[in-house]
Amino acid sequence: MATSAPVTAGDRDSSEGYRSLVDPAEIFTYFTEKAWDVPQIIGSFSLLKDKLGIDKEAYGVSLYHSLKSKLTHWKAKTLWELLDKKVQLNEYKNQKACQGTSVCVVGCGPVGMRFAIEAALLGCDIVVVEKRPYFSRNNVLHLWPFTIDDLKRLGAKKFYGQFCAGSLDHISIRSLQSILLKTSLMFGVRIYFGIEFVKIKEPGGGRAWHADFLPSNHPLNDIDFSVLVGA
Ligand SMILES: Cc1cc2nc3c(=O)[nH]c(=O)nc-3n(C[C@H](O)[C@H](O)[C@H](O)COP(=O)(O)OP(=O)(O)OC[C@H]3O[C@@H](n4cnc5c(N)ncnc54)[C@H](O)[C@@H]3O)c2cc1C
Numbered sequence: 001m002a003t004s005a006p007v008t009a010g011d012r013d014s015s016e017g018y019r020s021l022v023d024p025a026e027i028f029t030y031f032t033e034k035a036w037d038v039p040q041i042i043g044s045f046s047l048l049k050d051k052l053g054i055d056k057e058a059y060g061v062s063l064y065h066s067l068k069s070k071l072t073h074w075k076a077k078t079l080w081e082l083l084d085k086k087v088q089l090n091e092y093k094n095q096k097a098c099q100g101t102s103v104c105v106v107g108c109g110p111v112g113m114r115f116a117i118e119a120a121l122l123g124c125d126i127v128v129v130e131k132r133p134y135f136s137r138n139n140v141l142h143l144w145p146f147t148i149d150d151l152k153r154l155g156a157k158k159f160y161g162q163f164c165a166g167s168l169d170h171i172s173i174r175s176l177q178s179i180l181l182k183t184s185l186m187f188g189v190r191i192y193f194g195i196e197f198v199k200i201k202e203p204g205g206g207r208a209w210h211a212d213f214l215p216s217n218h219p220l221n222d223i224d225f226s227v228l229v230g231a
Pocket residue numbers: 106107108109110111112129130131132139140141142173195196197198231
């Protein structure tokens with residue numbers, strides 16, 4: 001039976017080699033430029049938080065500000081300069097526009113993550129659940145010009161140098177998901193892979209809107225939400 005090798009592009013890395021890194025600047029470079037599959041992106045981001053002394057339970061845009069204050073080398077600064085323009089938009093009211101709103105997004109596809117980023121910038125407490133453990137879809141998406149601009153403002157070029165270079169206007173779903181996952185993590189979105197949404201449950205018995213997720217013992221089953229988005 002034929003076996004398939006891990007899909008990598010260029011020097012993007014699907015290995016576990018990042019685990020031996022200790023210098024936060026190197027981990028940051030690995031996270032932004034090389035990590036490409038879900039375990040490497042999540043794993044290197046978690047390692048980065050750890051080495052910077054950031055609480056592993058820190059979420060929300062305040063996490064972005066912590067990263068920014070602790071990572072001050074030039075490569076990181078160019079990303080902060082770009083993302084600050086987004087974070088500081090008047091519409092987000094310093095991340096207070098939707099403060100106190102808890103949101104659950106079902107689906108870590110491009111739309112779910114792009115929504116999650118927006119909700120985080122508005123100040124929501126946001127969770128994304130994805131039933132698949134990996135990004136595996138190589139179907140190529142055509143991107144409208146305004147989408148390309150939007151993704152560039154979210155750091156796409158920093159995470160993937162070849163992003164829409166020259167006249168290119170397409171990208172694989174998995175590459176787009178990897179880019180958006182990195183931005184989502186930096187903006188403090190909480191993301192759970194391998195968790196399946198089953199059904200929504202109406203308020204009652206002392207609980208607000210909530211949902212059933214698999215596995216049934218996952219803590220998300222005990223959390224109430226103001227908004228649930230199927231993406
Ligand atoms: C074979 C094929 C070819 C395609 N080719 C193109 C193309 O060439 N160009 C194009 O623009 N589009 C194409 N598409 C459509 C493409 O999938 C979408 O454009 C894009 O993925 C839509 O993004 P999305 O975020 O809306 O949804 P999706 O990418 O579908 O994301 C939804 C996510 O939700 C997750 N999910 C679903 N149910 C649950 C649940 N109960 N609990 C937790 N997670 C859940 C899924 O695993 C998935 O990751 C193709 C689709 C297929 C199937």
